[in-house]
Amino acid sequence: xxxxxxxxxxxxxxxxxxxxxxxxxxxxxxxxxxxxxxxxxxxxxxxxxxxxxxxxxxxxxxxxxxxxxxxxxxxxxxxxxxxxxxxxxxxxxxxxxxxxxxxxxxxxxxxxxxxxxxxxxxxxxxxxxxxxxxxxxxxxxxxxxxxxxxxxxxxxxxxxxxxxxxxxxxxxxxxxxxxxxxxxxxxxxxxxxxxxxxxxxxxxx
Numbered sequence: 319x320x321x322x323x324x325x326x327x328x329x330x331x332x333x334x335x336x337x338x339x340x341x342x343x344x345x346x347x348x349x350x351x352x353x354x355x356x357x358x359x360x361x362x363x364x365x366x367x368x369x370x371x372x373x374x375x376x377x378x379x380x381x382x383x384x385x386x387x388x389x390x391x392x393x394x395x396x397x398x399x400x401x402x403x404x405x406x407x408x409x410x411x412x413x414x415x416x417x418x419x420x421x422x423x424x425x426x427x428x429x430x431x432x433x434x435x436x437x438x439x440x441x442x443x444x445x446x447x448x449x450x451x452x453x454x455x456x457x458x459x460x461x462x463x464x465x466x467x468x469x470x471x472x473x474x475x476x477x478x479x480x481x482x483x484x485x486x487x488x489x490x491x492x493x494x495x496x497x498x499x500x501x502x503x504x505x506x507x508x509x510x511x512x513x514x515x516x517x518x519x520x521x522x523x
Contacts (some may be wrong), residue, residue: 325351327485330396330406330439332361334466338390338432343381351381363404367395390426397424410440417442429467437487443489447471450494457516459499 323336323345335355340348354377355361358367366374374388383386402408409420414436421432429447438441446450447470455461461473478486497508511517 323352324434324438326438328439329361330410330435331363333435333439334394334406334427334431335361335366335391337434337448338358338387338394339378339381341387341431342383347381351378351384352382354378363395363398365395367399368389370420386409386426389422393423394473406435406439410436410442414442414444418444429471433471438482443475443483445471445474445478445483448491450491450498451487454498455493455502457514458510459515480486 324333335351339351358377360364371388375384376385399449409417417436418432421427426484432445433444436444447467452470455470456463461470461479505511505517
């Protein structure tokens with residue numbers, strides 16, 4: 319799920335950290351954990367790379383999986399500091415696919431986290447696939463029913479214009495949160511039910 323703290327045009331490193339924290343975590347706990355961390359440690363590659371791991375774990379505790387998240391944050395910070403001069407700018411200046419590969423080479427940074435950073439903070443043409451995007455796009459027939467992350471992402475990017483990727487991402491999330499719920503989808507009141515091949519079927523995607 320896309321954390322509500324992530325905003326268009328925000329600092330890419332901050333977006334990276336927020337999205338890492340948000341993995342398998344509710345928005346409220348993501349926000350509390352990020353506030354805990356940012357009050358104690360400056361959100362920069364240098365500060366986080368040099369911080370004590372136990373301190374990062376303590377500040378992230380409420381977000382769950384705090385040990386692995388702390389490790390991912392610290393490892394990523396060290397790589398960005400040592401290989402890229404303490405900034406994501408060299409990575410974000412690459413082509414979309416090269417930037418994706420470079421970010422995903424960092425242990426613990428997966429495709430969704432990468433795509434959120436690229437779309438929201440660098441305006442790169444990619445569509446992050448969270449649980450809502452995955453479910454809704456499959457129910458609408460916009461992606462293969464049994465497709466994995468890349469299958470869904472590529473299908474959506476082939477279906478829509480690149481200038482619309484951000485809107486597509488946000489609208490699919492909004493539709494999933496309000497109408498196309500995982501259980502008991504509100505098909506009767508869904509604004510796109512006349513176009514949906516899954517309308518009223520209550521499938522388990």
